[in-house]
Amino acid sequence: xxxxxxxxxxxxxxxxxxxxxxxxxxxxxxxxxxxxxxxxxxxxxxxxxxxxxxxxxxxxxxxxxxxxxxxxxxxxxxxxxxxxxxxxxxxxxx
Amino acid sequence: xxxxxxxxxxxxxxxxxxxxxxxxxxxxxxxxxxxxxxxxxxxxxxxxxxxxxxxxxxxxxxxxxxxxxxxxxxxxxxxxxxxxxxxxxxxxxxxxxxxxxxxxxxxxxxxxxxxxxxxxxxxxxxxxxxxxxx
Numbered sequence: 322x323x324x325x326x327x328x329x330x331x332x333x334x335x336x337x338x339x340x341x342x343x344x345x346x347x348x349x350x351x352x353x354x355x356x357x358x359x360x361x362x363x364x365x366x367x368x369x370x371x372x373x374x375x376x377x378x379x380x381x382x383x384x385x386x387x388x389x390x391x392x393x394x395x396x397x398x399x400x401x402x403x404x405x406x407x408x409x410x411x412x413x414x415x
Numbered sequence: 416x417x418x419x420x421x422x423x424x425x426x427x428x429x430x431x432x433x434x435x436x437x438x439x440x441x442x443x444x445x446x447x448x449x450x451x452x453x454x455x456x457x458x459x460x461x462x463x464x465x466x467x468x469x470x471x472x473x474x475x476x477x478x479x480x481x482x483x484x485x486x487x488x489x490x491x492x493x494x495x496x497x498x499x500x501x502x503x504x505x506x507x508x509x510x511x512x513x514x515x516x517x518x519x520x521x522x523x524x525x526x527x528x529x530x531x532x533x534x535x536x537x538x539x540x541x542x543x544x545x546x547x548x549x
Contacts, residue, residue, distance in 0.1 A: 322428075338431070341460045342424040367449065369456045370522055374515035384510050398449040405525045406518055407506030 324364075325350045331357065336364035339372030347372070351379040356388050363394035373406055380411060391415065417476035417489065422463055430459060430475055437477045444548055447484070450526035451477075451545055455486055457519035458541045461498040462490045466539075469493050483528070486543040493539040497532040499523070 323343035324336040333354070339347065360376075380390050391413045395403065403409050418433055420426040434455060438448040455475060462473050470492040478485045504521035505513055524530055529544040 340424075340427050340431075340456055342427045344424075367452060369453050369460075370515060370519035371456075371460065373518060377513060377515050381510060381513070398446060402453070402522065405506075405522055406504070410507070411510040411513055 323347060328361075332359050332361065334361045334364065338366055339368040339375075341369060341371035344371040344375050347375045348378065351375055352382075354379060354383065354390075355386075357383070357391070358388075359391045359393055361393050362396070362399060365399065366396070368399050368402060370406075373402070373408060377408070377411070389413065417474035417487070419472040419474045420459070421472055422467065422469060424460060424463060426472075427456060427459070430455065433475060434477065437479075441479050441484075443484070447545060447548055451484060451486060451543070454523045454527045454530075454543050454545070455488065457523045458488050458498065458543070461501075461519065462488065462493070462539065462541075465496055465498060466490060466493045483544050483546045486545075488541045488543075490539045492537055493534070494537070495534040496539065497534070498539075499530050499532045499541060 322337045323339050325347060326334045328334055376390065383389055393415045395414060400414070403412070403414060420430055431452060434448070434452055459473060459475065469490055474489045476487045499520055501517050502520040502524055504517040523543070527543045527545045531542045533540045533542070
């Protein structure tokens with residue numbers, strides 16, 4: 322299960338597992354973001370390429386208007402996946 | 416008999432139920448568990464994506480070795496199609512040119528030590544091997 326919550330207009334928290342079964346719903350939620358936003362991964366345990374694809378599409382769409390997603394509090398395993406995928410070059414990761 | 420799962424992304428909950436029980440039972444470290452979960456999901460979802468009309472489910476079996484874990488995923492009604500060949504991911508382009516195509520299998524090959532595909536009698540089999548951190 323993946324839980325996505327807007328804490329404020331510019332802070333989203335993710336919790337649980339961001340896998341292929343959650344990608345379609347997550348895409349709908351991320352499509353509602355219209356300006357720069359921080360995504361807090363502190364309660365996210367897992368992500369696969371399906372989750373990465375959702376985040377990449379959102380980042381590209383926001384980039385067209387000069388906005389972006391900033392990703393924070395990634396666990397070490399998830400951080401490794403971002404580095405392997407070269408996503409550390411297209412996202413600000415804190 | 417290997418556990419068999421419905422041919423759909425929604426079956427991932429059950430697949431991860433199986434993997435998490437196995438990792439708890441064998442006290443597998445978090446890094447190995449994460450890598451195997453990702454590799455299993457990527458192969459399972461590729462089987463679903465590229466053979467949605469196949470008959471029956473997809474089986475997933477984990478076996479504990481002395482110094483590795485071997486995972487076998489089997490689709491018993493599939494044309495020959497080696498999903499493990501699709502590993503050409505773009506990891507370097509600028510954001511506006513970047514796509515996520517091929518990323519799944521690319522990550523599988525980063526996460527596990529060996530990936531093998533075999534097809535015979537309409538049965539596609541992928542075997543993943545991950546050495547243990549001991």
